[in-house]
Amino acid sequence: MKLRRQNVDLVDFGMGNPDLETPPHIVEKLVEAAQKAPNHRYSLSRGIPNLRKAVCDRYARMYDVYLDPEEEAIVTMGSKEGLAHLSLAMLSPGDVVLAPDPTYPIHKYAPVIAGADVRSVPIGPGRDFFEDLTLAVKQAWPKPKVLFLCYPHNPTTEVTTLEFFQKVVDFAKEHEIWVVHDLAYADLVFDGYVAPSFLQARGAKDVGVEFYTLSKSYSMPGWRVGFCIGNRTLVKALTRIKSYLDYGIFQPAQIA
Numbered sequence: 001m002k003l004r005r006q007n008v009d010l011v012d013f014g015m016g017n018p019d020l021e022t023p024p025h026i027v028e029k030l031v032e033a034a035q036k037a038p039n040h041r042y043s044l045s046r047g048i049p050n051l052r053k054a055v056c057d058r059y060a061r062m063y064d065v066y067l068d069p070e071e072e073a074i075v076t077m078g079s080k081e082g083l084a085h086l087s088l089a090m091l092s093p094g095d096v097v098l099a100p101d102p103t104y105p106i107h108k109y110a111p112v113i114a115g116a117d118v119r120s121v122p123i124g125p126g127r128d129f130f131e132d133l134t135l136a137v138k139q140a141w142p143k144p145k146v147l148f149l150c151y152p153h154n155p156t157t158e159v160t161t162l163e164f165f166q167k168v169v170d171f172a173k174e175h176e177i178w179v180v181h182d183l184a185y186a187d188l189v190f191d192g193y194v195a196p197s198f199l200q201a202r203g204a205k206d207v208g209v210e211f212y213t214l215s216k217s218y219s220m221p222g223w224r225v226g227f228c229i230g231n232r233t234l235v236k237a238l239t240r241i242k243s244y245l246d247y248g249i250f251q252p253a254q255i256a
Contacts, residue, residue: 047075
């Protein structure tokens with residue numbers, strides 16, 4: 001703040017809000033939808049059908065991943081709310097969860113709020129993730145139930161490959177662990193790199209789900225629009241708990 005007051009041009013890597021405006025055509029659609037009285041009513045907690053279909057179409061177009069918008073996709077209030085509520089639906093006190101260290105706080109605190117025991121898997125230069133993951137599983141009791149991941153990674157910016165996700169899927173199947181992947185930074189990539197989706201890995205829908213959000217990709221953090229897609233059992237669990245806890249996002253934001 002001291003440097004800002006001196007008009008020093010800073011690149012703030014701690015800033016959560018994008019410094020670009022939401023695209024005008026999205027704002028215009030919101031205004032149009034907000035002027036229609038039916039959109040002022042309660043919406044659907046799992047998201048309107050057209051929005052669920054839109055994210056499934058995006059996955060088919062970008063990742064060649066095909067999803068059923070009725071049973072394999074649900075709209076969330078950003079990925080953070082979805083991660084928290086999914087943890088409440090999946091976990092019980094005493095369950096063990098594996099999360100990278102360091103990681104975005106909700107990947108650890110959502111399980112903690114649900115009463116789970118979080119064990120850290122260190123990541124960083126010179127480390128073998130799967131060696132550390134194997135060690136964490138061997139040392140945990142009871143057997144870990146969920147593995148949280150986030151690539152491109154917050155806060156280290158580390159990126160990964162589809163081959164990495166395939167090893168994660170194979171590991172999860174071998175050890176009977178659910179995988180929850182946070183793809184919040186899917187589109188913040190450079191130099192020709194394309195971030196893969198966890199769901200592109202063979203058998204990924206058998207073991208987990210992925211969260212995607214419009215917050216970063218479309219400069220829409222305040223709109224709170226995200227998605228959980230993938231495994232039907234986990235999507236159903238999140239759908240059920242949300243049906244008790246909320247009525248969904250303001251409908252004009254979903255239409256926009």
